[in-house]
Structure formats: C-alpha cells, structure tokens
Amino acid sequence: MTTPTPPPGWHPDPEGTPQLRWWDGTQWTSATKPRALQEGPKTPPSPIDPAIRRRNNLIAAGLIGIVVLGLGAWQILNTQGGGNGPAASEAAAIASSPSVASRESAPTASAAPTSSANATTDEVMRAFWLRVDREGYLTINVNGTYTDTELESAFLEVRRTYTSTKKTGGWHVFIDCGNGQQAVGGARQANGKFALDSLGAARTGLAVGQYEFEPLPNRKACPPDLPPIADGTVTAHDVIDAFAAAGLPATNRQDRTITAGCEDLKCAQMIAVDEVSVYLFSDVAQAAHYAEIFGANKVYQNGLLAIRYKRDGKHPIDEALIPQYNAALDAVGSVR
Structure with missing residues (x-):
C-alpha cells in the first residue's frame, strides 16, 4: 500500500x-x-538578500552613531561652566528626602526621582569632592556645614551616578569634612551604603537596589573654627614649595588642616607630604609648645611654623636630608 x-x-x-x-x-x-507554534500550511519566509541585509546594518550603525554623538554633545553642554571646583561627576538631580534606615531604589508616587530638566541647585548639593579609596569604599569630602538633606542629596547623586555607570558592586560611602579630593582625616559628617548587584548585596548586607544613609548627630562644624592667618604670613604650602624648589623630596601633598589632629593642636594649617608634615600656628608660643611636646628629634620649629619628621612608617625620612629641610624652612621663613 x-x-x-x-x-x-x-x-x-x-x-x-x-x-x-x-x-x-x-x-x-x-x-x-x-x-506548540503549529499553524496552517504556509510558505517558509524567503531568505533576506545579502545586499539588503548589509544596507540595513549600515543604516542601523549610522543611527546609533548619531545617538551617541547627540548624547556626548548633551553631556558637554551640561558640564560646561563647572570649572575645577568641587562638584559631583554628573548633572542629573535626585530629589532628597528625610533619612530613614533603608530605602528601595524603585520610585514611589510620593517620592519619585526628579528629572534633570526640573532640577534646581537646592535639590542636589554638588559642592563636594569624590574619592575612591579602594574597591567598595568611597569618600565624599565637603568643605562647609550642610544640613542632613543636603548631605543626603550628595550621597544620592553619587549613588545615581554609580547605578548608571558602574552598575555593579556594593559601596560604603563616608562623608567627611575636607577641602579637596585628597584631604583625609576630617570630621565625619555622615555614613551611607548602597548595593547594585548580588555581590554588592553580600558586601553591604542590603538587598539589591537598596541603600542606607545616616547623617551623624552632633557632628563637628565643617570647616572647624581654626585660628586665623594674618595677611602676608608664610604658609605651610609655601614651605612645601620651598622644599620642592630646593630639590628635596615632597611627594603626595595633602591638606590635612580640616582634621581632628590639627584642631586639637590649635594649628591654623597642616600640609603633609610623604616625608614630613608642616604645621602653621597663629601664635609662636603655641608652635613652641607643640615642638616641646614631640621633642627636638621629631620637630623643628621656626616662629609660627614647625616641621614634623616621619622617622618610621611607610615613608620614613632620609636622616641625611633633615638639615636641608630645616635650612629650607629658615630661608622661606625670612622672606616675609
């Protein structure tokens, strides 16, 4: 059959x-x-002509290029005028709200993110510097006294930027008092953390997309109430410049004026490099008292200025260069 x-x-x-x-x-x-997709009899689709496929691919690539160029131009226009002062890395704003223990990333009807088109300078505090200390840890330095809401808006701006660019990890964020990106040791203003993926959730103890923000109560004023510096005074920066001009090692300059250490010593300025720290006092007696406390083998004083040598730690001073550092301080101190 x-x-x-x-x-x-x-x-x-x-x-x-x-x-x-x-x-x-x-x-x-x-x-x-x-x-499961069975249909009635039909003719299979005819293959696409290779020439047509190449043409379609070229058109798609051209459209993508136009979009990328447009986004680049938009970003340039939005970042112009920022100068070199402290600022967050992007211009879109996020509405701030009173802090709570934790929040989810999804917007709600009562607290939706504010679009950049409607953002105002009151909604996002951008007067800060952001530093990556190591993977998973960020420091936001601020040089001013800000409200809880303003500090939180800076934290949210960093979180929003990392959500759109980094997209992975978990990040602990510390907001400290500091004048510049590299300033360290300033009075803590707030703490926060956020998780972007499952690994970040494990690092932070949060759910994916969740964040926490905690402004510290009774925090010290930022900047602290430091002694004034009279016009024409040779500063600690001037001394470091003199070291460099004399060919002496003065690497990794950091302004540590806004720190608990300088505040406790009642110094007016503290500038550190890997080899030494230079202190400026507003009173000669206070400078002499500081030199007496730490001893002549660690501190050299000239008037309002004092050099503290690092004889141990990661970058110990070259003992043979100490007389040259002292001479450089004496020389710059006699200029004014």
Whole structure:
C-alpha cells in the first residue's frame, strides 16, 4: 500500500523529534519549529538578500552613531561652566528626602526621582569632592556645614551616578569634612551604603537596589573654627614649595588642616607630604609648645611654623636630608 504524499506545510517531524518540519511537496526540508507554534500550511519566509541585509546594518550603525554623538554633545553642554571646583561627576538631580534606615531604589508616587530638566541647585548639593579609596569604599569630602538633606542629596547623586555607570558592586560611602579630593582625616559628617548587584548585596548586607544613609548627630562644624592667618604670613604650602624648589623630596601633598589632629593642636594649617608634615600656628608660643611636646628629634620649629619628621612608617625620612629641610624652612621663613 502506498503512503499518500502530504500537502506542502508543517507536519510532525518524521525523525520523531518533538517539533514540526516543513514538507515542500516533494521532500522534507531542514526548516523546523516547536510543535506548540503549529499553524496552517504556509510558505517558509524567503531568505533576506545579502545586499539588503548589509544596507540595513549600515543604516542601523549610522543611527546609533548619531545617538551617541547627540548624547556626548548633551553631556558637554551640561558640564560646561563647572570649572575645577568641587562638584559631583554628573548633572542629573535626585530629589532628597528625610533619612530613614533603608530605602528601595524603585520610585514611589510620593517620592519619585526628579528629572534633570526640573532640577534646581537646592535639590542636589554638588559642592563636594569624590574619592575612591579602594574597591567598595568611597569618600565624599565637603568643605562647609550642610544640613542632613543636603548631605543626603550628595550621597544620592553619587549613588545615581554609580547605578548608571558602574552598575555593579556594593559601596560604603563616608562623608567627611575636607577641602579637596585628597584631604583625609576630617570630621565625619555622615555614613551611607548602597548595593547594585548580588555581590554588592553580600558586601553591604542590603538587598539589591537598596541603600542606607545616616547623617551623624552632633557632628563637628565643617570647616572647624581654626585660628586665623594674618595677611602676608608664610604658609605651610609655601614651605612645601620651598622644599620642592630646593630639590628635596615632597611627594603626595595633602591638606590635612580640616582634621581632628590639627584642631586639637590649635594649628591654623597642616600640609603633609610623604616625608614630613608642616604645621602653621597663629601664635609662636603655641608652635613652641607643640615642638616641646614631640621633642627636638621629631620637630623643628621656626616662629609660627614647625616641621614634623616621619622617622618610621611607610615613608620614613632620609636622616641625611633633615638639615636641608630645616635650612629650607629658615630661608622661606625670612622672606616675609
């Protein structure tokens, strides 16, 4: 008995697989599809002409290039005028709200993110410097006394930037008092953390997309109430410049004036490099008292200025250079 020839269309695969195979009226083709998508007989779609495919790809690439160029121009226009002062890395704003123990990233009807088109300078506090200390740890330095809401808006701006650019990890964020990106040791103003993925959730103890922000109560004023510096006074920066001019090592300059250490010593300025720290006092008696406390083998004083040498730690001073450092301080101190 002869098996009747099936009409052209989709039929159960004669090879026994759980799918349909196309019969063109004379033979089984290689075209298959899942049995659940079975339809009435139809002609398989004809292959796309290679020339048409290349043309479509070129058009798509051109459109993508136009979009990228447009986004780049928009970012340049939005970042112009920022100068070199403290600022967050991007211009879009996020509405701030009173801090709570934790929040989810999804917006709610009562607290939706504010678009950059409607943002005002009151909604996002951008007068800060951001520093990556190491993977998972960020420091925001501020040089001013800000409200809880303003500090939180700076934290949210950093979180928003990392959510759109970094997109991975978990980040602990410390907001400290500091004048510049590299300033360290300033009075802590607030703490926060956020998680962007499962690894970040494990690092921070938060759910993916969640964050926490905690402004510290009774925090010290920023900047602290430091002694004034009279006009024409040789500063600690002047001394470091003199070291460099004399060819002495003075690497990794950091302004540590806004720190608990300088405040406790009642110094007016503290500038540190890897080899030494230079202190400026507003009173000669206070400078002499500081030199007396730490001893002549560690501190050299000239008037309002004092050098403290690092004889141990990661970058100990070259003992043979100490007389040259002292001479450089004496020389710059006699200029004014």
